[in-house]
Amino acid sequence: MVRLGLNGDSGALITLRDLGKTYHRGSEELHVLQGINLDVDKGDFVAFMGPSGSGKSTLLNLVGGLDVPTTGSVTVAGDEITRLSGSRLTAWRARHVGFVFQLYNLIPVLSALRNVELPLLLTPLSRTERRRHVETALSVVGLKDRAQHKPRELSGGQQQRVAIARAIVADPTFLLCDEPTGDLDRKSADEILELLERLVDDHGKTVLMVTHDPRAAERAHAVLHLDKGVLT
Amino acid sequence: MRFLPLLAANLFRKKVRTTLTVGSFAVALFLFCLLVTIRGAFNQGVEAAGADRILVINKTSLIQPLPLAYRDRILRVAGVQHVTFANWFGGVYQDERNFFAQFAIDHTTYRDMYTEFVVPDDQWEAFVADKAGCIVGAATAERFGFEIGDRVPIKGAIYPGEWQFNVRGIYHGRRPNDDLTQFWFRWDYLDEKVPSFAKGYVGWYTVRVAPGQEMVPVSRAIDDGFANSPFETRTQSEQAFMASFVEQMGNIELLMLAIGGVVVFTLLLVTGNTMATAVRERTGELAVLKTVGFTDPFVMGLVLVESVLIAAAGGVVGIALAKLFTLQGDPTGGMLPAFYLPSWAMAAALGLALAVGVAAGLLPAVGAMRLQVVQALRKV
């Protein structure tokens, strides 16, 4: 269950308390996010919507440990990540977050298999074990037969599915999706959203998604609006 | 000129890359100048050789001496204006590695023969007054810190023993490529000290041919005069003599230059390619300039000017560094006394840089000019 505006310890999977981010442009101050309070439970599927410049991506970056907030805290599975720094944060990210980007961000010179394998290289798994996980992930997204293809040999939808396989292969605590259907045609977009739904319903994944697409938002359990840095 | 800000902005956009490219150019041209200098140093003997001087050596072997008595006979040969002589001393100052040429010269005639070297009158007179005196070239004097009045000990090799000379003067050259490393002392001092069987011998004679006279017939006349004597002579122009040495070194020089040529070529290729890549990356922006209204030739001109500016900047830096380096003199410790970068070489180097700048920028510039705006924007 997703809850806004609570204080104190809630036992949720992801807890944001009084989260704020301010950028300084010369002498100007830009308050991109202000006073965000949010609880997300395991198995939730949350969509964040809002106009351009509302701070959606910034919120995602903070939750994913890609950026550091100006005020407030982010707690995931009991770890207050805003206290972590540098390499500890990187290690945390590898373990807990699966990213899905609008532009897929696959490594163009590597095959689908090797792209999906990347997060596992940060684990102590052996080569055979890694390969097993990769095959499983690719099967889940339905692209086992495309394992040896390079990204440029795959359609947009297929590339995004590979990206999702990469995001889940290391069994992260939650998935962060930044406009996952933004670059896809209607049909592919629907396929991707279906896949995300399956991951949540059948595999118990937790998904936080930023999107413009109202049809994407429909599939989520909860839709939150971000406007001028305030979450509603 | 009002486009200067645009030009500057483009060049400084990626400071690191611009710096590196300028640096690559600088390196390539530094090497080019260095090679010209090395080549000049190898050939210095030839280039600095007196145009009107001929050398008389023992025909049998370069290392055989000639009798002092020959001097008067040479003077009587038609066409001979002036004669001097010297011996190669070949001693060691402290360490064999401190090599510099030492000559025992005839103090009465040497100065008038080698007019390219300049010694102040008072110093020369002190030299004439002191039998154990010596004159040192400015470069050698600086290298070892010799000053007028110093006592220089030289260990004789061909003429064994410990020799001591008093520095009475320092000589300079009139031309930038003159050899300033020589060490002159008095032949009469040498002759006095050698054992009797070695007295009265000179290493070679230098002859100035009278103006209007041809060197070849005079040379032949001299040699004919001593034919069938115990000391037969071989006379040739100073230039030919020096050239024969260079010939023997020839291969080394050729090799160095060949290698150097490859080096410079490669560097310019590398640099040119980098510049071309930089332009290709900016296809989008160039397209935008066109949509704003700048003409095709203008865009091409912009690219070309940037290219040439980078090349020129690199060229100037490289050439300046090379000049500074060569001003320090011979880096081999005595084997290449005339280590000098002439102005014509500097100009040629700059020309080369600009040529490469144009060449590297031309292809992408033309591409930029022909750019179809729609295609370019779509790539973005």
Place this chain on the structure above:
Amino acid sequence: MALPLVYNVESVRARWTASIVAVLGIAGSVGVFVAMLALANGFRAAVVTSGSPENLMVRRAGATSEIDSAVNLEQLRAIEDAPEVRRGSAGPLVSPEVVVIAALPLKKTGTDANVQLRGVYARALEVHDRVRIVRGRFFRPGLYELVVGGNATESYRNLGLGDAVSLGGSVFTVVGVFDAGGSAFDSEVWVDADVLIPTYQRPRGFYQSVTARLAAPDALDGLKRRLEADPRFTVQIERETDYYARASRMMTGMILGLGSLVAVVMGVGAVFGALNTMYSAVAERSREIATLRALGFGAGAMVGSFVVEALLISAVGGLVGCAAVLPINGLTTSTLNFQTFSHLAFAFQVTPSLLAGGLAFALLMGLCGGVPPAIRAARLPVAVALRDL
């Protein structure tokens, strides 16, 4: 946890035009470096192999080479009588030698070059045991006959087997060609010492040097101490190999000096080229890099990966440079050795250690060219780069 090597290999392949440029720059530097060292090596080898560690050489104290040295009969006797000198069947293995410079025209240019003309006796072949007659025969004593080194016969006109050549006013016939193992002797012409002395008007009873075989290699010190301390003799005695090592020093020094200068300067240029290539790579792949960082690859892994990529490129460059330069091995060239004042032919010598050095140089350049861009890759602002279009 490290990024897989295949990532770097594939990335280099994908950007092969840019990589080729860096490879060329490094290959050029390595090639020059190895070529220069091979040149110096070859020169030094030619001179050094002239000597044998079992031989000693006697010259006048203070002489800088052979030409300016003189050893008299009394000193020669002292050597012949010394117990430290080995005795052969015909007497002590001692070779007194007269050395002069003669001018002979080169085949290639027709201009004169200085040849070392060595007056010896038959014993010389026993003392310099690496010298063997390969064509014709040794000269007969008292006759105007010459034996010529392999390089000399190739380099000079009129020094072929059977040719007649004029030296010092007399006509000599070439009766044999000898092989001296690629050493300086191969550029020399040998003649009977007793014929050379009057022909070149050298004083009788004097030789330029005396070479002798030691009875045992470590006998040198005893002999040296005894004779050098004797006030009757002003001689310097050293192992033959040491003499030749010093005789090549100046020239080797010059070649190495100039060559290193060129190689280093070019190395700097190559590093600039490599830096440019790698910086471009980082710029082009900024989104890729940001993704990897987002996935959890830390600064160490990023730096490591890019350094490995730079090393890959430079290793290829090093191999190309070494391969390109390998054919010059054995190529002969010649020059004037200032220290002996004579013309010397020698061959480029490329050794495995030279090649290894070249490769190390390449990797060093790769390191210099790879580290700064790698650090930039590690420091890239991730969030910004991820959305970079």
